Amino acid sequence: MNTNPGPYNLHVIESCFGCVMREEGVFCHLPHAALSHLNSLRQTALYPRGAVLFVEGESPRGLFILCSGQAKLTANSRDGQSITLRLVERGEVLGLSSVISNSPYLASAETLKPSQVSFIPRLPFLQFLRASPDVALSVAKHLSMELHKAWEKTSLLALAPSTPAKVAHFLLAWAAEHGQKTVEGVHVPLNLTHEEIARSIGSSRESVSRILGDFRQRRLIRVNGGSVIILEPHGLHSVMTGSPAG
Amino acid sequence: MNTNPGPYNLHVIESCFGCVMREEGVFCHLPHAALSHLNSLRQTALYPRGAVLFVEGESPRGLFILCSGQAKLTANSRDGQSITLRLVERGEVLGLSSVISNSPYLASAETLKPSQVSFIPRLPFLQFLRASPDVALSVAKHLSMELHKAWEKTSLLALAPSTPAKVAHFLLAWAAEHGQKTVEGVHVPLNLTHEEIARSIGSSRESVSRILGDFRQRRLIRVNGGSVIILEPHGLHSVMTGSPAG
DNA sequence: TAGGTCCTGTGACGACGGTCACAAATACCC
DNA sequence: GGGTATTTGTGACCGTCGTCACAGGACCTA
Numbered sequence: 042m043n044t045n046p047g048p049y050n051l052h053v054i055e056s057c058f059g060c061v062m063r064e065e066g067v068f069c070h071l072p073h074a075a076l077s078h079l080n081s082l083r084q085t086a087l088y089p090r091g092a093v094l095f096v097e098g099e100s101p102r103g104l105f106i107l108c109s110g111q112a113k114l115t116a117n118s119r120d121g122q123s124i125t126l127r128l129v130e131r132g133e134v135l136g137l138s139s140v141i142s143n144s145p146y147l148a149s150a151e152t153l154k155p156s157q158v159s160f161i162p163r164l165p166f167l168q169f170l171r172a173s174p175d176v177a178l179s180v181a182k183h184l185s186m187e188l189h190k191a192w193e194k195t196s197l198l199a200l201a202p203s204t205p206a207k208v209a210h211f212l213l214a215w216a217a218e219h220g221q222k223t224v225e226g227v228h229v230p231l232n233l234t235h236e237e238i239a240r241s242i243g244s245s246r247e248s249v250s251r252i253l254g255d256f257r258q259r260r261l262i263r264v265n266g267g268s269v270i271i272l273e274p275h276g277l278h279s280v281m282t283g284s285p286a287g
Numbered sequence: 288m289n290t291n292p293g294p295y296n297l298h299v300i301e302s303c304f305g306c307v308m309r310e311e312g313v314f315c316h317l318p319h320a321a322l323s324h325l326n327s328l329r330q331t332a333l334y335p336r337g338a339v340l341f342v343e344g345e346s347p348r349g350l351f352i353l354c355s356g357q358a359k360l361t362a363n364s365r366d367g368q369s370i371t372l373r374l375v376e377r378g379e380v381l382g383l384s385s386v387i388s389n390s391p392y393l394a395s396a397e398t399l400k401p402s403q404v405s406f407i408p409r410l411p412f413l414q415f416l417r418a419s420p421d422v423a424l425s426v427a428k429h430l431s432m433e434l435h436k437a438w439e440k441t442s443l444l445a446l447a448p449s450t451p452a453k454v455a456h457f458l459l460a461w462a463a464e465h466g467q468k469t470v471e472g473v474h475v476p477l478n479l480t481h482e483e484i485a486r487s488i489g490s491s492r493e494s495v496s497r498i499l500g501d502f503r504q505r506r507l508i509r510v511n512g513g514s515v516i517i518l519e520p521h522g523l524h525s526v527m528t529g530s531p532a533g
Numbered sequence: 534t535a536g537g538t539c540c541t542g543t544g545a546c547g548a549c550g551g552t553c554a555c556a557a558a559t560a561c562c563c
Numbered sequence: 564g565g566g567t568a569t570t571t572g573t574g575a576c577c578g579t580c581g582t583c584a585c586a587g588g589a590c591c592t593a
Contacts, residue, residue: 116442124445126438141424142431147438170427174420177427178387181416184430185388191437192372192393196362198444199370199489204550234570243445245551250571450580480540491581496542 067134067183068176075176078169083159094135094150094158101139101146103162107131110156111232114148115240125241127190128153128233130219138184140166153232198243202283207242208252209281212262216271225270232267256280313380313429314422321422324415329405340381340396340404347385347392349408353377356402357478360394361486371487372440374399374479376465384430386412399478444489448529453488454498455527458508462517472509473517502526 068079085108088094094105097117112129126148129135139146140163152158170177201207212229220227233241235249242249256262261276262269271277314325331354334340340351343363358375372394375381385392386409398404416423447453458475466473479487481495488495502508507522508515517523 116438116446124442126441138431138434142428142435144432144435147435170424171420174417174423177420177423178416181423181427181430182388184427184434185384186390188384188430188434188437189388189390189393191434191441192362195372195437195441195444196370198441200362200368202368236570246571247552247573248550251550251573254572482540492541493543493582494580496540497580500542 067137067180070179071176075173079161082161082165082169085157085159088152088156088158090152090154092152092156094152095146097147097149098145101136101143101163103160104137104140104166105135105150106159106161107133107135108157108159110152110154110158112150112152112156112158113237114150116148123240124243125237126194128241134183137180138187141180141184153237201281204242204244204248205252205255206281206283207244208238208249208256209277211238211242212269212271213274213277213281216274220271223270225272226263227271227274228268229271230268313383313426315378316425317422321419325407328407328411328415331403331405334398334402334404336398336400338398338402340398341392343393343395344391347382347389347409349406350383350386350412351381351396352405352407353379353381354403354405356398356400356404358396358398358402358404359483360396362394369486370489371483373436374487380429383426384433387426387430399483447527450488450490450494451498451501452527452529453490454484454495454502455523457484457488458515458517459520459523459527462520466517469516471516471518473520474514475517476514478513 068076071079083106088110094112095102097115107129109131111131112135113125114127114129114135115123115125117123129150135150136146143163170180197207197210201210212231215231216227216229220229222228235253236246239246239249253262253264256277257264259276261273261280262271264270314322317325329352334356340358341348343361353375355377357377358381359371360373360375360381361369361371363369375396381396382392389409416426443453443456447456458477461477462473462475466475468474481499482492485492485495499508499510502523503510505522507519507526508517510516
């Protein structure tokens with residue numbers, strides 16, 4: 042792992058920014074003028090799998106936009122444990138809150154796949170924000186939604202009656218965001234190791250493995266290479282709420 | 288508990304708003320003009336202990352500022368469990384994120400003491416924000432810090448090696464915010480029941496009771512009516528990190 | 534002082550799940 | 564293709580902590 046890696050392959054991918062920005066993410070509904078201003082601030086580079094974009098505690102150089110690929114935000118405890126706070130998909134933004142509050146990154150960002158990442162330096166971005174109140178508002182809105190997700194995760198971790206409940210919640214939440222309905226069930230691309238899942242819900246690899254095995258045996262899910270098919274959403278849901286199993 | 292209680296004693300406390308706003312909280316560093324505009328939007332009322340300001344799931348009517356007293360934000364699971372997401376002190380704001388993102392309140396707010404609370408309706412507030420970009424920015428900044436706290440709590444819940452570690456963390460965090468150093472140690476006003484603490488860290492009343500008893504026996508803390516004196520911050524810290532005890 | 538209600542302290546018990554250990558399976562790379 | 568690294572599946576063990584149960588305290592009201 043490389044603390045301050047720099048672009049591995051610095052060639053600008055012109056199409057990336059405009060496309061991602063208009064479809065999804067914080068800046069999606071900005072007027073064209075604002076978008077092209079933002080566009081002029083960014084630098085885009087291609088990072089390999091496992092690249093570290095920034096490290097917990099570092100003071101915020103700027104924000105990152107994931108144009109393609111996948112990344113994760115992880116917080117570490119002193120004894121080497123870590124939890125995955127957020128999985129970041131195409132079009133999402135990293136480091137925004139630290140840039141806004143000018144406080145150290147509170148998590149480390151690492152790519153999970155080769156990823157095209159745009160970088161916008163802090164000061165130009167803040168200047169841009171000061172000049173455009175509606176962008177500031179949409180940033181605030183985005184942060185609010187982030188906050189809601191964080192609180193949801195907190196309640197989950199504290200309130201979930203059991204580890205199976207956490208796994209069920211994780212699968213359902215993931216399906217809600219990235220799943221596609223088919224005849225046999227909800228098809229969820231889930232290219233994460235059991236280890237990653239465990240870290241995301243604050244459990245252990247072995248438990249996740251056992252629990253997924255159990256779900257499979259009870260025909261709640263089916264695993265297919267890098268993806269999971271949820272056969273019985275209701276079943277998972279009742280596991281999640283701790284009700285006496287359906 | 289009263290879902291939509293309305294002011295119990297609707298008399299405006301003129302001094303409250305100006306004083307609280309200037310000292311602490313989101314709006315503390317606003318120019319005078321902005322403050323007096325906000326001031327004109329607010330309605331202030333006195334609520335008794337146990338009053339419910341808003342309920343999880345309700346669509347956001349507006350935001351609340353706690354001028355005096357104390358309140359808590361709690362999230363509930365379907366089976367009656369609840370976790371205290373945040374304890375709200377004088378000068379702090381409630382419901383801001385829901386107002387900004389126009390999504391349902393994701394937690395319920397309840398006073399823990401008789402409290403003076405100012406209310407600002409949603410639409411006028413949003414209008415005010417749109418008109419004043421630096422206020423929008425300071426709101427974004429505030430939300431960022433909220434987000435950091437929420438993530439910290441998440442990592443705590445997931446990474447803490449044990450329940451004693453969570454309790455230690457809770458005490459230290461509380462001390463950092465509200466403690467006062469004296470000769471014998473850090474003096475922390477902590478008028479919370481063990482039940483409240485347990486809910487705040489996702490544990491049980493009995494465990495908290497036992498753990499505090501243990502801390503007391505090991506001379507890490509001393510309890511004095513409604514307040515705790517931390518005698519050995521380092522000791523607590525090593526409990527928190529799970530190191531082999533100092 | 535008597536009678537509530539709420540909070541605290543403690544004992545006993547049991548299971549959930551984390552840890553260790555190892556084997557099988559799969560993916561990755563020259 | 565073979566060789567290595569990573570990921571997954573499972574068994575055994577046992578400590579932690581949540582649950583149940585009850586007794587003693589603190590505090591308020593009458």
